[in-house]
Amino acid sequence: MQTRSILIASGVFLTAAFCTALLPAHAGQAGEGRGERHGEGRDDGDNRWQKGLAIAPVQLNFQDRNKRLVGLGSYIVNGVAGCNDCHTHPNFAPGGDPYLGQPKMINTANYLAGGRVFGPFISRNITPEAPSGLPAGLTLAQFKEVLRVGTDFDNAHPQFGPLLQVMPWPVYQSLTDEDIEAIYAYLSAIPHAEQGPVGP
Numbered sequence: 143m144q145t146r147s148i149l150i151a152s153g154v155f156l157t158a159a160f161c162t163a164l165l166p167a168h169a170g171q172a173g174e175g176r177g178e179r180h181g182e183g184r185d186d187g188d189n190r191w192q193k194g195l196a197i198a199p200v201q202l203n204f205q206d207r208n209k210r211l212v213g214l215g216s217y218i219v220n221g222v223a224g225c226n227d228c229h230t231h232p233n234f235a236p237g238g239d240p241y242l243g244q245p246k247m248i249n250t251a252n253y254l255a256g257g258r259v260f261g262p263f264i265s266r267n268i269t270p271e272a273p274s275g276l277p278a279g280l281t282l283a284q285f286k287e288v289l290r291v292g293t294d295f296d297n298a299h300p301q302f303g304p305l306l307q308v309m310p311w312p313v314y315q316s317l318t319d320e321d322i323e324a325i326y327a328y329l330s331a332i333p334h335a336e337q338g339p340v341g342p
């Protein structure tokens with residue numbers, strides 16, 4: 143009986159060892175920078191990060207950042223969540239307004255620097271702040287709190303209460319942790335920009 147289970151156990155072990163040996167040589171190799179956690183260098187068929195890098199309208203600063211995570215963040219910010227709609231004012235560069243039938247050109251000079259007016263509320267500058275380099279001056283933990291529960295860390299309008307208004311955090315709160323981290327990584331990688339003239 144005991145010999146039998148030893149035999150089975152060693153059979154299982156040998157099979158496992160054999161399968162490991164068969165794994166393609168590149169599997170598990172790290173891609174660019176940090177980020178084995180996010181599966182860099184692994185072809186899992188998810189190429190949204192590459193599309194994200196392709197559609198980023200500004201030069202990105204990768205430093206020691208995870209390129210795949212930054213790319214996914216760009217995909218979400220520029221291709222899905224429409225952050226630009228509210229946080230870049232005006233949205234498009236002169237001659238680049240697709241609503242007028244012109245070829246789309248994002249207003250990169252004020253990209254994500256805020257300034258769109260919604261009644262008593264104004265969208266904020268969410269580009270990296272000097273000198274910390276933190277997007278909107280928020281740490282990752284604070285940023286997560288903004289997207290999950292709408293905390294206004296600037297307490298900009300106590301007369302309306304402590305929560306961000308207009309900002310669709312009740313939608314973004316359903317994103318996965320990784321997606322929010324990706325947005326944050328992307329916003330950390332874009333250049334700082336100054337708000338232009340505010341307007342509706």
Ligand code: HEC
Binds near residue numbers: 296309310
């Ligand atoms: C419908 C318009 C709208 C969209 C879309 C939008 N925002 Fe906002 N956001 C706002 C407004 C307006 C404020 C300020 C709200 C206030 O003062 O109560 C704000 C505030 C914020 C803040 C707080 C900044 C600070 O200094 O505390 C962050 C961070 C933020 N938005 C990030 C984002 C991101 C990231 C996206 C896309 C995933 C996004 N927003 C999409 C309108 C929007």
